[in-house]
Amino acid sequence: MKNLIKITLCVLTTMVLFNTKINAQEYADTTKTLEEGKAPGLKVKVLSSVGQTKTYLLIFTKGDEIVAGLTEFVKKNNIKSGHYTGLGDALSAKAGWFDYDKKKFKVIPIGVSEVSSFTGDIAWFKGNSIAHTHFSTAIEDGSVKGGHLLELFCGPTMEIILIEEPVALYKKLDPEFNAALIDPDLK
Numbered sequence: 001m002k003n004l005i006k007i008t009l010c011v012l013t014t015m016v017l018f019n020t021k022i023n024a025q026e027y028a029d030t031t032k033t034l035e036e037g038k039a040p041g042l043k044v045k046v047l048s049s050v051g052q053t054k055t056y057l058l059i060f061t062k063g064d065e066i067v068a069g070l071t072e073f074v075k076k077n078n079i080k081s082g083h084y085t086g087l088g089d090a091l092s093a094k095a096g097w098f099d100y101d102k103k104k105f106k107v108i109p110i111g112v113s114e115v116s117s118f119t120g121d122i123a124w125f126k127g128n129s130i131a132h133t134h135f136s137t138a139i140e141d142g143s144v145k146g147g148h149l150l151e152l153f154c155g156p157t158m159e160i161i162l163i164e165e166p167v168a169l170y171k172k173l174d175p176e177f178n179a180a181l182i183d184p185d186l187k
Contacts, residue, residue, distance in 0.1 A: 038072075
């Protein structure tokens with residue numbers, strides 16, 4: 001009987017250690033630099049231009065990485081202020097939940113899903129346009145996951161309506177959170 005208890009304890013200990021190793025939590029830096037060229041299928045159409053306000057339609061295709069593609073678009077077009085909404089599909093995505101103690105995003109991996117909500121804004125930080133997105137996406141069973149968008153590889157399509165505003169917005173680094181936050185008083 002003692003041997004059976006010892007074996008059971010060894011198996012349980014091994015299972016706990018093995019499971020902990022597999023499920024080690026990944027964290028993402030709030031100031032991650034993105035690689036360009038990860039959305040080669042992106043197509044853009046100007047829908048309207050009224051004064052200094054422009055409305056764009058951005059269509060991403062299968063395999064495009066949305067965060068890098070959107071960031072590259074706003075940088076290349078020197079967009080210093082704007083907002084956007086979208087919907088589409090994801091082959092995979094990573095949402096972030098901000099951990100106040102670590103000052104980093106806890107990464108939430110998501111597989112194939114339907115992007116049901118996608119919204120964000122654009123502001124200028126350290127000489128670059130920054131796109132800041134939050135999203136929700138429904139997985140196979142209909143439940144929804146989401147948070148700060150860290151990465152999203154497009155399924156068949158991702159459609160984004162982006163409105164460029166004429167007044168620039170600027171961000172500054174908030175040391176308490178190690179995050180770039182919009183400050184409406186900056187010029």
